[in-house]
Amino acid sequence: MRTPEFDDARLDHADVVNDEQLRTLAETGARIRRACLSEPVGSLERADRPRGVLVLGAEARLVRAVLEPVCPVPFLAWPGPALPAWVGPLDLVVSLGGYDAHEWEVACTHEAARRGATLIVAAPEASQLAAAGSSHATTLVPVPQGDSMAAAVAVLELLGRLELGPQVNPGHVADAADLVAQACSPARNLAENPAKNLAIGLAEAVPLVWGGTTLAMRASRRIAEALRRASGRPALAADADELDTLLRAVTPRDPFSDPFESDGDSFPVLVMLDEDKVPARLAEVPRRLSSLADAVGVRVCRISSGEASLTSSDVERYVTLLQYGRYAAAYLRLGLTP
Structure with missing residues (x-):
C-alpha cells in the first residue's frame, strides 16, 4: 500500500505546541x-x-x-x-x-x-x-x-x-494521564519523547497491535482506531493467534535490499502493550510473537504502563497505555501532514 511521505522534522516544529489534538490530549487529566x-x-x-x-x-x-x-x-x-x-x-x-x-x-x-x-x-x-x-x-x-x-x-x-x-x-487516574502528557509533550524533542519515537516507527508501516492483559487488549483496539484515523491506513488490533497467522504469512525482509529503492509498500510493525504484565502461564505468548517478528524482519515497538512492581490500578495502567498510543497517533498525523 502506498503511504504519504513522513517528515520527522515536523514533529519538532515550533508550531506543534499549538496543535489542537495535542492540547486536547494534554487536558485529559x-x-x-x-x-x-x-x-x-x-x-x-x-x-x-x-x-x-x-x-x-x-x-x-x-x-x-x-x-x-x-x-x-x-x-x-x-x-x-x-x-x-x-x-x-x-x-x-x-x-x-x-x-x-x-x-x-x-x-x-x-x-x-x-x-x-x-x-x-x-x-x-x-x-x-x-x-x-x-x-x-x-x-x-x-x-x-x-x-x-x-x-x-x-x-x-x-x-x-x-x-x-x-x-x-x-x-490517581488523572495523575497517570498527566504523567503521559509530560513525557509526550511537544516541547520534548525526538530524543526524549516516546510518542514521537513510536510515530517514527509507524511512519511507513501497517501497525499490528497486541495487548498483554485484558485491559491492554481493550487499549489496543482504541489505539488501532486512533492510528487508522491519523494515517488513513489499516491498523489491526488482534489476539496472539490471529497475529501469529499474519506474521507467518509475511514475506521475510531482504536484509541486503536498498530501502530507498523499495516500491513504497507498507511493511507490518508489531506494537506490543504491557508484554511484561502477562500472567506467568501465558509468558510464552509475547516471546513467540517477538520471535516470529524477528524471523521475518518485522520491527517490534513496545508500550509499557510502568514497572510491574508499581501498585498502579488496572484503570491507571489502561489510561497510561491509551494515552501513549493516542499521542503517537497525533504525532503520526503531524508527520504525514505537509
Whole structure:
C-alpha cells in the first residue's frame, strides 16, 4: 500500500505546541478530575443490590473489563440496538455518552427509564442522553465536554462506592494521564519523547497491535482506531493467534535490499502493550510473537504502563497505555501532514 511521505522534522516544529489534538490530549487529566468532582444529580441507594447491571455507550467495554472479574451480580456491556427484554425495575442500567451519543443509545436509555430500571447516566447535563434518562430513579453524573474517558472513570468510581466494582481513585487516574502528557509533550524533542519515537516507527508501516492483559487488549483496539484515523491506513488490533497467522504469512525482509529503492509498500510493525504484565502461564505468548517478528524482519515497538512492581490500578495502567498510543497517533498525523 502506498503511504504519504513522513517528515520527522515536523514533529519538532515550533508550531506543534499549538496543535489542537495535542492540547486536547494534554487536558485529559483535568477532564477526569472535573467529571469526578461533579456532584451527581439524584441519589443512588446502596442498600438494594441490583439483579443485574447493563452498561451501554462509549467505553462500555472498558467498564466491563474492569468490573466483570469482581462484580457480585451478572454484568453485561450491551452493543444495542434495542434494550434486552429482561431489563426491568430490579436492574441497574449505566449509560455513558456525550452530545454525539447514537440514536439507539438515547432510545435504550429512555426505554430503561420507562421500564423503571435504576439508571446512572454519565453525560453532559444539556445532552439528549441526559434528557432521555430523566426519572425519579436516575442518577446523573455531569461530564464536562462529554469526554468518554472521564465519564467511564467517574462511573467506575461511583460503582466502586456502591460495592459493585473495585475501588477506583480518580485522582490517581488523572495523575497517570498527566504523567503521559509530560513525557509526550511537544516541547520534548525526538530524543526524549516516546510518542514521537513510536510515530517514527509507524511512519511507513501497517501497525499490528497486541495487548498483554485484558485491559491492554481493550487499549489496543482504541489505539488501532486512533492510528487508522491519523494515517488513513489499516491498523489491526488482534489476539496472539490471529497475529501469529499474519506474521507467518509475511514475506521475510531482504536484509541486503536498498530501502530507498523499495516500491513504497507498507511493511507490518508489531506494537506490543504491557508484554511484561502477562500472567506467568501465558509468558510464552509475547516471546513467540517477538520471535516470529524477528524471523521475518518485522520491527517490534513496545508500550509499557510502568514497572510491574508499581501498585498502579488496572484503570491507571489502561489510561497510561491509551494515552501513549493516542499521542503517537497525533504525532503520526503531524508527520504525514505537509
